Amino acid sequence: VADTLSGVQPAFLGLALMTVVATSVAKALRWKLLLKQASSEAQWLAALRAVLIGQLGNILLPVRLGDVARAAAAAPTTPGGIPTALGTIVVEKMLDGMLGLLVLVALAFWTPLPPWLRGPFLALAVTTAAVGALLFTATYHREHASALIQGLARSFPTRIGSWLTDFLDDLSAGLGVIRGRRPAWTAVAWTAVVWALGALTNLVTLHALGIVAPLWTIWLVLATGYVANFLPSVPGQVGVFEFAAVLALTAAGVDRAQALAFALVLHLLVYAPPVILGSASMAFEGLRWASFSRLGSATSGDASDLG
Secondary structure (H helix, E strand, O other), X not given: OHHHHHOOOHHHHHHHHHHHHHHHHHHHHHHHHHHHHOXXXXXXXXXXXXXXXXXXXXXXXXXXXXXXXXXXXXXXXXXXXXXXXXXXXXXXXXXXXXXXXXXXXXXXXXXXXXXXXXXXXXXXXXXHHHHHHHHHHHHHOHHHXXXXXXXXXXXXXXXXXXXXXXXXXXXXXXXXXXXXXXXXXXXXXXXXXXXXXXXHHHHHHHHHHOOOOOOOHHHHHHHHHHHHOOOOOOHHHOOHHHHHHHHHHHHOOOOHHHHHHHHHHHHHHHHHHHHHHHHHHHHHHOOOHHHHHHHHHOOOOOOHHHO
């Protein structure tokens, strides 16, 4: 590992770092598009800061609570507040799931998928299909979704049922943001850009360390890392991130020590920008982590008290 790290090329590392930042920018532009479809007035720089805050939260907080933090950051400029912003983030996850499945299917034509990836592949397919069905209902069958929400709310006491109705109605508004071919294809195009930049980061990092591997390896590392995001982990995915990358590279015939060196460098490249820029974004927005403990009382849409 030390031998591999000692031969790193700083110029390629700098380029890889630039692609990581560019990936966050592309994610912000995609989310800005989805927020606009939800009648949000958020500007793209505000969307970028919210994305960085969300990434920082996902690194430091359990069960991807950073996505809730991102929704809270966008709530003041989004009709429907936190639930609607959360709905647009679910749409993002569905788009990423679709691209992840496409990548895995394409990989199967180049090389047999490792046995350990078949279970996550099936789980991703089932989850993406379920979320896709939910989004389709929210987009094209709003009256059925509303009737289902009303029926569900009647099962609870009046106060809780009223809160649940408002929450689910606002969430449904976020889930149904992709209407029409142009917004849908634009969102898909931005998702493809996000994944292509992620693959480019892997490629440049391999070159920076002088590791020779088949071209399809960069996509296997990307897909494996995406699946690993949903595994239980300590903050920062320490260990899980490295294990996933080592599994992917050794499946392509890369030496285990070289694979570990790559994983360590890639982990630092991917996580350092959100930690630094996300912290700066929180300071700019005047947000504190303690603020998000009050999210339960802010889901009606007014999150201005989170500062």
